[in-house]
Amino acid sequence: MFTVEAPQITAPPAAGLRDRAVDASALAYVQIDRSGVIRDWNPAAERLFGWPRDEVIGRRLADTIVPAPLRSAHHAGFARRLVGGDSGGLGHPIEVPAVHRDGSELRISMTVDALGDDGFFAFVTDQTDGHRAQQELQRSNTLISAILQHTTAMISAKDLDGRYLFVNGEYERIFQVTAADMVGRAEADLVSAAVAAVGRGHDQEVIASGTAKTVLEEVPFGDEIRQYVVTRVPLTDPDGSVYGVCTIAIDDTQRRRSQDAIAAGEQRFWNTVNNAPGMLYQFRMEPTGEASFTFVSDGCRDIYQLEPEEIVESAAGLLDAIAPEDQEGFASSVLVSAQTLEPWDWRGSVIRRDGSRRWLYGASRPHREPGGATVWDGMLLDRTHERNTELDLEAVRRDLDDLVERLAVLSMSVPAVPEPVPALCALVITEDREALFDLWRAALRGERADAILAGHDGRLMVRLRPRGRDEIVVSCFRIGRPALGGLA
Incomplete structure (x- = not known):
């Protein structure tokens, strides 16, 4: 087996x-x-x-x-x-x-x-990696929390139905609410129905489009209306579906007020500059001699018949308009002012595009820049009317002098001697000789002297005009005849 x-x-x-x-x-x-x-x-x-x-x-x-x-x-x-x-x-x-x-x-x-x-x-x-990631997450959460609670922007999050999920510290401060009380409530619980409807409409646009949107919104606080720049951002799940809206509102009221004030001030400045008589300007000359205008007011249109932009782009049009007989004096005055930094002062004329002449007075104060360029800030005044008046007065004086020479009983220039010249004394009667001597002494003192004295053939207007210190211009005019037995 x-x-x-x-x-x-x-x-x-x-x-x-x-x-x-x-x-x-x-x-x-x-x-x-x-x-x-x-x-x-x-x-x-x-x-x-x-x-x-x-x-x-x-x-x-x-x-x-x-x-x-x-x-x-x-x-x-x-x-x-x-x-x-x-x-x-x-x-x-x-x-x-x-x-x-x-x-x-x-x-x-x-x-x-x-x-x-x-x-x-x-x-x-x-x-180690997980611990570090956890620490980083904790630090990030701490940072985000600090930003949310200490920023001056109002930040909130709402669900698709417009119910609050979160509000930050600034939101609490502005509306005097607590974050815990706001959860589950709607914007209409805080502001008027009209304002809430506007905000809800913007929320729905962001939810429908899935993209952020920034708008300017006005929110009434008592008697004041404040303006906010509001950015809404869709909140999405990992699969991309939108579950809410994050709103960031920045109070822009003060900035806009300041901006409006600055704009108003700037407008007032330009109104003042452009309505000022004449032309305000800034003229610049480089060490090489190259000249340019960095600013010109609107007054250049009346004076030069040129646009400000033309002059700023090229100074040649303005400088070439200076009358030929005044160009040398203009160039010399500019060079002296540049060398000495003394105020620039110039009188001259320009020929405009239409061929008319304008008489100008220019004044400015120079300063030297670190690079060596000289800059003048000043103004040009149109003194054409004044100049025409001067020319008219000169013509009147010439006519008057001519009339005087033709009508005068006596017209002559004599040395400034201690006593009146015999030719003048001969025209005045003995009783008015002392008055004539007083008149002559006034002329010797450099004063313009006029008097009506008695002459042998009637009343005389005696006019004495000092010319310098050594000469007196004498003029006598007959203005009446004596009556019988005495002076008329």
Whole structure:
């Protein structure tokens, strides 16, 4: 009879299987004895902490992976576990800081368990990246919260139905509400129905389009209407669907008021400049002699028949308009003012495009710029009417002088001697000679002297005009005849 023996099944060595499993594990494995010395260390631990197994076996765990500031606490806790048999935390993951061989900080999660008299072992995972991400997230949340609560913009979020999900600190301050009370409420609970309807309409546009929108909105506060620049941004889920609207409102009232005030002031300035008599300007001359106008008021149209833009673009049109007989004097006065930085003062004439002549008076004050250019700020006044009046007066004087010469009983220029000339004395009767001498002494003092004296053939108007200090112009006119027995 044949007998068949059952095959013998030999169990593989348990220790060998454990070693292979530990070495193959992606989790770092660390074993220490009851004195805290490392007794086992798998490849994952090598990768995590940077210590090769053959170098780390026999080192104290605290000196290897525990950060220096925490080693005292680690020793105290380890001692309590050994002496008191404290099993708290065994078998549960705990997260603690650690250190890499190169000194960089790690954040690890480890599950520790006991090996009886052989010590303890732990499986360790690297939580460094996750911990850093968590810290970054926390910092970001803190930053966002600080911005939201301390910005001067009103920020809120509403759902698709227009109910508030969030309001920030500025919103609370402006409307005197609390964020908790606003959750679930609508904008119509705070402002008038008309204002709320405008805001709701803009919200719906953003929800429908899925794009941001910025508008100017006016919100009444008591007797005041404030203007806000309002930007609405759609809030979306990861799949892109819109679940609400974020609103950022910036109070633009003061800026707009300031802007309007500046614009009004600027308008008043230009009205003053352009309505001032004559032409205001800024003239610039480079060290090379190149000349240009950097500013010209509208008065140039009346004076030169040129547009301001023409003159600013090229100074040639204005400078070429100076009358030929006045160009040399103009150029000389400018050069002297540039050299001495004394005020520029000029009188001359220009020939306009239509051939007419205008007489001008120019005055300005120069200053030197760091680059060496000389700049004059000043004005040109049209004195054509005044000049024409002067010419008319000169013509009248010439005519009057001619008339005087033709009508005068006596007309002559004589030296400024101490006594009246004999020819004048001969015309005046003896009784008025003293008055004539008084008149003559006034002329010697440089005064214009006139008097009506009695002459032999009637009354005489005597006129004495000093010319310089050494000459007197004498004129006598007969203005009546004497009556019988005396002076008329």
